[in-house]
Amino acid sequence: MNAEEFVSKIKQYDRITVFRHERPDCDAAGSQFGFISWVRDNFPGKKIYALGQGTCTQGDFPPNDEVTDNIVRGSLAVVFDTASPDRIDDERWQLAAEVINIDHHPEPQPYGNLYLIDTGAAAVCEILTRLLEETGYPISLRTAEYLYSGLLTDTLCFRTSNTTARTLEAAAHLAAYGIDIPAINRKLFDLSYSDFRFASYFRSRTVLYTDEIAYVKLHMEDMARFGVNGSSARNFIDEIGHVREFAAWCAFTEKEGSDGPLYDASLRSKEIQINDIAAAYGGGGHRNAAGVKDLSESDVDSLLAAIKDRLASSKK
Template identity: 35%
Template sequence: MKQEIIEKIEQYDTIIIHRHVRPDEDAYGSQLGLASLLRTNYPHKMIYTTGLHSAPLDYLGKPTGVDDAAYEGALVIVTDTANTDRVDDQRYTTGAYLIKVDHHPNEDKYGDMRWVNTDASSCSEMIFDLAKTAEWTLTAESARYLFAGIVGDTGRFQYPSTTELTFNTVAELIDYDFDRSALFNGMYEVSCNVLQLQGYIYQNFSMDDNGAGYIKLTKELLAQFDVTVEETNNLVPSLGNAKGIVAWAMFVEEDDQIRIRLRSKGPVINTIAKQFRGGGHPVAAGATIYDWSEADDVIQAIEALCKQQ
């Protein structure tokens, strides 16, 4: 499959790379990392990246954007995106050929070609694997993107998805001359407002005797702390520091929906996400509800899951 993808890349003069909405480090790492690799190794090709930019990821990079006309006869690659409704920029279907590269469960089998590896720690790890297979030249820029994606999606190598291959990959990436300290500062430094909201979370989260936890962040609360929805991304792991917690949900209210970020220290949590218009990895998933009354159903599902352990 990797070789087939490489051959497709070599066939097209224009390549447009998409990723998922509300991007994280792996979305940017795989998208921008692949773009950097292609620009280095195929300088005659036109390489574009698209999708709504996320301000908290300013430290990592920004997509270039792309005009409608560029899609004619183009190869489109979507990275790190399990479902079609989560592809950022729905023009992804208007190219000549579509490739899906992902490490989430392959339940939405879109694309003319699909490379899905659920054993990979991250899509960025897969892009590195692709580069090795193609014998592409890596630069410090591409190494930085891929390193950030791997670190982000492994929770700094804490998640079970971290494997020997992950560490071997990272060992090769850190040989390249990029500033890891500056990168980590960009990934983990937060504003005082976000830290104050984190304090609120620690003071107000709920957890039952079986280790099921949750916190609800309403629009009014976010406004009170002057924190955006995007800025709450780094707070999701916070409840994992609570002794005895097994699985938890962070509810974050937006204008038209309530996002649910689900995490687990063992029990498979993406089964709950699928019940509420979502999906993801076994221990890290997301879902969506449209009314706070549904939140109680999610909480009950988490409580039932933890009670079984």
Template identity: 30%
Template sequence: MKRQIIDTISAYETIIIHRHVRPDPDAYGSSFGLKEILKKTYPEKKIYVVGDHEETLTFLTKPDILQDDQFEGALIIVTDTANTERIDDQRYTSGAFLIKIDHHPNDDAYGDLFWVNTQASSVSEMIYELYEEGKGIANWQMCDAAARLLFAGIVGDTGRFMFQSTSQKTFDTAGDLIKYNFDRTELFNGMYEVDRNLLHLQGHIYQHFIMDENGAAYIKLPVETLKDFGVTASETSLLVGSLGNVKGIKAWIMFIEEEDQIRVRLRSKGPVINELAKQYGGGGHALASGASVYSWNEVDEVIDKLIKICK
């Protein structure tokens, strides 16, 4: 499969890379990391990454802005995106050929060609594996910029190497990447430093979350609360792991109200929660998933189901 992807990439002049909406470090790391590898390897090709920019990831890079006609005849590669509904920039359908590279369960097997590895810690780790294959087949080139982005993606999706998805291969890959010239301290500061108002919201979460005797927990963050603390809905993604520090917790949900929906961010220390996310149009990993609901009544339904899962 990797050989087919490499051969396909070599055949196209224009390559446009997509990732999922509301991107995280792995979405940026895998898509932009691949872009930098391909730019270094094929300087004559036109290579872009598209999608709405996430301001909290500005420290990594920013997407390209393309016109519709630039998609004609292009190779489209989508990284870190389980289903077509979550692909950022729906112009992905305007290309000539579509490749999916992902590590989520392959419930939506879209694309003319796809490589899915649910055992990988991150798609950034998969992109490094693809690079290693390409190095032998087509003299692919790594560079400092790509190494920095891939390392950020791996760190982000492994929770700084603390999640169960972290493997020996993950550490080996990270060890190879840090041989390149980039400032890890600066990178970690960009990933984990937060403004004071976000820390105040974190304190609110610790004071007001609810947990039952079975270790099921949740916190509701309505629009009014976010406004009180001066925090955007997207910024709350930096806090979703906070409750993992609570002794006795098994699984938890953070409900974040936006203008048109309520984001459901699920995390777990053991119970499988991605099937619950799928019931509400979402999905993800067994221990880290997301979905959306559209009323506080639905929120209460999700909480009841989480409690049953944890019993």
């Protein structure tokens, strides 16, 4: 799908429903609300709705819209940042007349009538910035702030291995709209004092599996003590991501399983591929940032061993 086809689809429909993946991050919510604000600015007659359950707490995003099935039925659905249809955060996307799928995840399962998939893009907000620029329609300061938020977070402040000249070009375009770069940074990355305290605790629980592989394993009572759940605890994984010696690092959080405790995991690496290791345990993600759910204690051990093997074979 090119910019011309994109605009003509938008013009064709009075109603547009906008979707993204479950448990949205800033790239998902930033592309969703960046697109919505751009449509509202440039196509004022359109009815446009944000679908999905949760919200992204990292940035400042408006609440989702509560819509009936009839709103979705016959609409143009636009889905952002979602590799496979089962991860779309509202299954009613299937009621839409047509579906546009814009994504950057590796190995996407193609769905939708029109799509723009660029697995080389560091963020969907990078793809969307380019696409909106190409339409020639104006981009407001607000739209630029949403898009920049997604770009900045998915690249961990332009530090991930998929950050390219095109990523920085997109950021440069957005910066030209007058966004307040330090203010957006603070909004997205400053910690509350309670998070700061948990971050200190998280670091203190670092275990060296080898000299180059570190992990943090948190038990239910550890998290209860700080009032955090597993997914928010694992969000602190970056706390151990800036150690020169570490090539890969993981966070495991314990939860109640039907036959005893299970672990959810976040995995990170500097160079070696880990998403295929995650996939072997039913997880997935990006080359250097992946996740897995429902691991047994012995899965945790074998997964760490697999990362160690991968690292060893990468040096041969």
